[in-house]
Amino acid sequence: MSNGNDGLDTLLIGIDAACEPVLERLIETDSIPNLESLIDRGASGPLTSQIPPWTPSAWPSMYTGVNPGKHGVYGFVTFDGYDWEVVTANHVREHALWTLLESHDLTSVIVNVPVTYPADEIDGAIVPGFIGPENPKGHPEGILEEIREEIGEYRVYPNYSRGDDHKTDREKMDEYCALARMRGEAFRYLTGRFEPDFGFVEFQKTDTVFHEFEGDVEKVQRIYEATDEQIGRILEECEPDRVFVASDHGMGPYENYEFRVNEFLREEGYVEAVTGGKGMPSWNPIRNQLQAGDDETRWEPGTVERLAAKAASIGITPKQVGRVLRRVGLDSVVKRYVPSGVTRTGSEQVDFPSSRAYMRARTELGVRINLEGRDPEGIVSQDEYENVRRELIDRLSGVRTPDGDPVFGEVVPREEYFWGPYVDEAVDVITVPNEFDQFLSAQLVGTQFGPPTEPWNHKLDGLFVATGEGIDADADLSGAHLFDVAPTIMAALGVPHSDRMDGSVLPVVEEMGVEEYPAYAGDESTTRDDETVEKRLADLGYLE
Structure with missing residues (x-):
């Protein structure tokens, strides 16, 4: 329950892709002193992820405590027959941790957690993260504008697209670190403004750095240093009684x-196989539409794409067009004349x-x-x-x-x-x-x-850390699973977890029992505001 002072009762720090092999290297170079201190003072160990161990399904599993068969999100896109669109929080059909806490009069502040747009209306605040739009409305209404007035710039995504050669690697990493700073500043501001019982802040670029920069040691170290700095400031200013750290999966080389x-x-x-149609499920073409000012979450081939498909049927493929352009020294215009939509419809596909x-x-x-x-x-x-x-x-x-x-x-x-x-x-x-x-x-x-x-990608074992008041630092965490995070957080806050959760309370805290909560009855529509996000999603390279 609430601790009766200005500090947080319970804090959950989400670090996308954090795992022991990555952190061990960073600890050796003294790059993450705040995370190292949390690990040293508490109980820690691997946190086994789910199948599939990817962001859009794993984070909802963490914050609902149920497997994808119960919440309904299996990947970046959801399917309607053979058609597809990018997932939103409306596709997550189970109660989130913070809505269950609200039924016990516990308040929450949630910042940058993936798949939380559209935001739940709770007692507290939510600023959605990855897979939400660049300017998510959040909750309460106008909260993002309020944050920007208070701390200045706040963005969900980098100010460049993956593969953009107009920025240097240093400039891109500057942007990574700026995003980490924005998360920390927004969370600290909202915690002071709402004085919640529970806080949840997620750092996502600790994952993207491996996908975009292929595990480059210096770049990994830099974003983790920036993230660790923000963690230190949150701990100092928000004064949580208990701190948990969890990741959705691990990360490592694919050799x-x-x-x-x-x-x-x-x-x-x-x-x-067929040539023509929409191609394999991906957010790439939707991204292109949104960059052009369209507000659609689905993509259909246009005139140029249909012509490309027709040409391919008589043996003229986008690859051939590209080779001809390169042969005559027009490499710089290949992308212009062979755009991704043309490549999709002009290529062989299922x-x-x-x-x-x-x-x-x-x-x-x-x-x-x-x-x-x-x-x-x-x-x-x-x-x-x-x-x-x-x-x-x-x-x-x-x-x-x-x-x-x-x-x-x-x-x-x-x-x-x-x-x-x-x-x-x-x-x-x-x-x-x-x-x-x-x-x-x-x-x-x-x-x-x-x-x-991609030479670096997801591994099954992430990380779990628990420390602070009432935490058993000597607890055995063997067998800890992603589904266990939500029931453990609820127990730490002194309330029973849902009987629908697939996870169990980890032995770092005392079990508070199980309760039957109302069945989920949320809106399953997929409405969005005018500023959608799919144009950014391809930047992580998860889909082809």
């Missing part, structure tokens, strides 16, 4: 192969309605069966379903790299990882990369294996 799942499925007779099974998006970590009665043009009958699924599991389980190693550590039915009312929205077969050292791709590029598109 083996990229396996193109749909190429394998095509060779096995499951995937049919024909979803005609395929028996396929990978929709690589971050889903699995294969979807085109099932009759469930999918709009399903061609696998209900009677065939289990046989087809067993066959897929057997064939995928046997895939070996060119070196003879297994590509997958597990190939299992989705029920092994998902349960709840939204299981049918998941893939049918889960494909977990072997030790998360094989990079999966959904693209059709002609060959099954190649080097990883």
Whole structure:
């Protein structure tokens, strides 16, 4: 319960992709003294993430305490048949931690947590983060404008796009550090303004630095130093009684192969290919529309894209056009004449309605069966379903790299990882990369294996830290899971957790029991304001 003074009762610091291997190197160089102190004074250990261990699904699992089968978000995009759009908080169909706390008259301040736009209306404040718009309305109304009046500039995303060569790496890292500063300043201001019982602030560029700069040691160190500085200021000014640190997943090098799942499925007779249409699920084309001033969350090929698809059908591909332009010395205009939308529609891609099974998006970590009665043009009958699924599991389980190693550590039915009312929205077969050292791709590029598109990417083990008043610093955290964070935070605040949560209270705090909370009845629409975010999402390179 509230501690009765001006300090926070309980603080949760989210650090995207934080994990022991990364922090150990930073501790050796004295780069993160505040995080190091929290670790030394409390209980800490690996926090096993969920499947799939990617931001848009993992953070909702953390803040609801339930698996994706119960909250309904499996990746960056959600599907309507074979069509897709970027997820929002309206797709998260379970109560967030802060709404449950409010039922016990506990107030919250939430800053920059992914997939929190549109913001819940709570007693306190929410400034949405990643996958929200650049200028999220937040809660209460006008809170973002108030923050900017108080601290100056505040942005959700960097002021450049990934791959932008108009800024130097130093300038880009300056922007990374500026974003970390904005998170800290906004959180400190809101904590002073609302005096909440619970505070949750998330730092996201600690993940992006690995994707954009391929794990460059100096750049990783710089953003962690900036993040640690903000953590120190929050601890000093907000005076929390208890502090928790949690990450959504880990991060590490991918030193083996990229396996193109749909190429394998095509060779096995499951995937049919087509030129034309929208291409594989991605936010890239939506980003382009938004940069042009359009306010749409879906993308349909325009005249130029349709012409590109027609040209490809007679053998003239975007790659050929690009080669010709380069040959005559026009490299600088290749992107202008072969834009991403043209490349998408002019390239070979999965024909979803005609395929028996396929990978929709690589971050889903699995294969979807085109099932009759469930999918709009399903061609696998209900009677065939289990046989087809067993066959897929057997064939995928046997895939070996060119070196003879297994590509997958597990190939299992989705029920092994998902349960709840939204299981049918998941893939049918889960494909977990072997030790998360094989990079999966959904693209059709002609060959099954190649080097990883990204040499650094997500690992399964993140980080959990607990310290402060009433925390058992000697607690055994072995087996700690992402789903355990929400019930543990509730117990730390002296209230029972939800009976629908899949996690348990970790032994760092005393168990407060379980309570039946009202069923979730939120708005499942996907309305957005005039300033949407998809133009920024491709900058992290999660989808192809």
